[in-house]
Every structure is written in structure tokens, then in C-alpha cells.
Amino acid sequence: MKKILGLIPILLSACLLIGCSQSVSDRSALKNVQESHALTWGIESDVRLFSLTDTQDNQEKGFEVDMAKAITKEILGSKGKAKFILVTAQSRIPLLKNGNVDAVIATMTITPERKKIINFSKSYFAAGQSLLVRKNSRIKNIHDLVGKTVIGIVGDNSVDVIKKVAPKAKVVQMQDYGQAVIALKAGQGDALSSDNGVLYGLAVENPRLTVRGGTFTKEPYGIAINKHQPELENAINTAISKLQHSGKYNRLIKKWFSKVPGFNYKVMYRN
Structure with missing residues (x-):
């Protein structure tokens, strides 16, 4: 009986905590x-x-x-x-x-x-998805990506899109845009694909790069x-x-x- 009585305060406290957590989550x-x-x-x-x-x-x-x-x-x-x-x-x-x-x-x-x-x-x-390439690149649009390496960002929807619209391209993924741009400049990829608004910002920051291909999706x-x-x-x-x-x-x-x-x-x- 003492053990049961001793458990009552603990059980009451647990119920109060559960109630509080539910009220916070539902608020x-x-x-x-x-x-x-x-x-x-x-x-x-x-x-x-x-x-x-x-x-x-x-x-x-x-x-x-x-x-x-x-x-x-x-x-x-x-x-x-x-x-x-x-x-x-x-x-x-x-x-x-x-x-x-x-x-x-x-x-x-x-x-x-x-x-x-x-x-x-x-x-x-x-926004709409487009391509960022080096200015001396021969890539004009997604049809030129056959056999090329396209850089995408981990967790970005553009990676899945490229796999669908350019199935013969190789896709590599980087953790962020900083790494992706470095890789593109170094020739580790032929194009970086993402939303056009993002790519225009990267092009403004990197005069050796340019946006091409128009927008081939609505994003x-x-x-x-x-x-x-x-x-x-x-x-x-x-x-x-x-x-x-x-x-x-x-x-x-x-x-x-x-x-x-x-x-x-x-x-x-x-x-």
C-alpha cells in the first residue's frame, strides 16, 4: 500500500506534464x-x-x-x-x-x-528551373546535357527534375551553392541546375558564369x-x-x- 501511495504523486506529475505538452503542441x-x-x-x-x-x-x-x-x-x-x-x-x-x-x-x-x-x-x-554554365560552354539548353555532368544541391527539388528532363546526364550533388559554384568553375561539372532566381544571383556574383536555357519548369x-x-x-x-x-x-x-x-x-x- 505504501508503494502504491508513493506512486500517486509521481503519476499525478506525469499526467500534468503530459497535459502541458499536449496543450503546447496543440496551441x-x-x-x-x-x-x-x-x-x-x-x-x-x-x-x-x-x-x-x-x-x-x-x-x-x-x-x-x-x-x-x-x-x-x-x-x-x-x-x-x-x-x-x-x-x-x-x-x-x-x-x-x-x-x-x-x-x-x-x-x-x-x-x-x-x-x-x-x-x-x-x-x-x-521561379522556374534553368542552367548556370561557364561562359565558354557550348551548352545552350537542356537538350545539350546528354553525357554531361549536372550539379545539383542536396535536398533541392531541381535534382529530381534534371533526372527526368535529362535522363542521359550524370547528376552530382553538393551540400550548398558555394561548393557547387566552386565545382562548376573547376570543371567538375558542366552545368549547375536550380531555380532561375537563385542562378541569376550566382551569375551576378561570378562574371565567368551565365544563365542559359530559359526556364523549363514552373517552380x-x-x-x-x-x-x-x-x-x-x-x-x-x-x-x-x-x-x-x-x-x-x-x-x-x-x-x-x-x-x-x-x-x-x-x-x-x-x-
Whole structure:
């Protein structure tokens, strides 16, 4: 009997802990964001024009960083704070699922496979897959990839796409864009394939490289949100719509992409 009585406090404590953990996991992410007056975003640190760490002040800068800040202000008001955690193509979904971030804005293509485990906002950037090659390369489009080595990024949807559209090409994968560009310059690959927006940023940074092949897919970017969080998802979608209708969205597009050769933002991003 003493043993049983001794177990009662332990069992009660365990029940309380279980109840607390369930209430936290079931709680609205939007309510948490509103109470903390901060929205934590997962962003990349190596994608020029979208989200790149500035070595001079160690701050992330780019279109997606500005979008995250603008969306945060729309949801939380002028005093709302956007916090950032760096992610990679491999870590962004696990960090979101584990609750380390509230949302991920990281050149992430909306795909049916990903929608099985996470939700997406409406598209905020109409990207399409293209090719980055050395300027002296004879590769003009995907039809020239037969027998060539194409570099992709681990965890990037572009790897699977290349295997489908250029089945006779050899695909090698790198951990990040920095490694991929070094490999391309060194001749370890004939082309780097990813979304055109990302590749334009790499081309701006590396004058020996150029983007070719047009866009052979539609790869719209969306903001990733955990499943079963409709309030936060709706709030982010509403914020994107407001930014588009107010003209703020187009101003950000112009700020980051208007000087990129071949990027026609006037045609692609009308209200």
C-alpha cells in the first residue's frame, strides 16, 4: 500500500506534464507569435538576391529577408519583430516540424510531395528551373546535357527534375551553392541546375558564369508553415496579398532584381 501511495504523486506529475505538452503542441502558432510580438523565420544565408549574409555587418540581406520583415509587420504591426534562424535545404523542414521556426522562407518550391508533410502559403515568387554554365560552354539548353555532368544541391527539388528532363546526364550533388559554384568553375561539372532566381544571383556574383536555357519548369516559391496551423497560414496569405496590392511587393522586386540582366520584373510581377 505504501508503494502504491508513493506512486500517486509521481503519476499525478506525469499526467500534468503530459497535459502541458499536449496543450503546447496543440496551441495556435499565430497566438504564440502575437503574444511574443515576434515571428521566427527560417532563412538561407548563401542565396544572393534572396538571402545572403553580408560579411561586413554579418546581417542577412535579400528579397526574402525583406519579405519576411514586411509580412511580420503586416501581421504584428509596426512593433512586431522578425527573428531569423539560418537553415539549409536539408534542415529547413525538420526545423519547421520541430517548432524551431514559425515559418520558412528559403527559395522553397511548392511541390505535392512537400505538401504531404507541411503546408505552403500562396506563391510569392514565380521561379522556374534553368542552367548556370561557364561562359565558354557550348551548352545552350537542356537538350545539350546528354553525357554531361549536372550539379545539383542536396535536398533541392531541381535534382529530381534534371533526372527526368535529362535522363542521359550524370547528376552530382553538393551540400550548398558555394561548393557547387566552386565545382562548376573547376570543371567538375558542366552545368549547375536550380531555380532561375537563385542562378541569376550566382551569375551576378561570378562574371565567368551565365544563365542559359530559359526556364523549363514552373517552380513557384511558397512560405512553408506547419500543418494544422490554419490561422498563421491565413495571416501570412493575407499579408502577402496586402503587400502585392499596396505596391510594396513590386518595390521589393524592383529593389533586388531590376538590375539583373535578363530578369524582366515588369512583365512577371504586375499587380
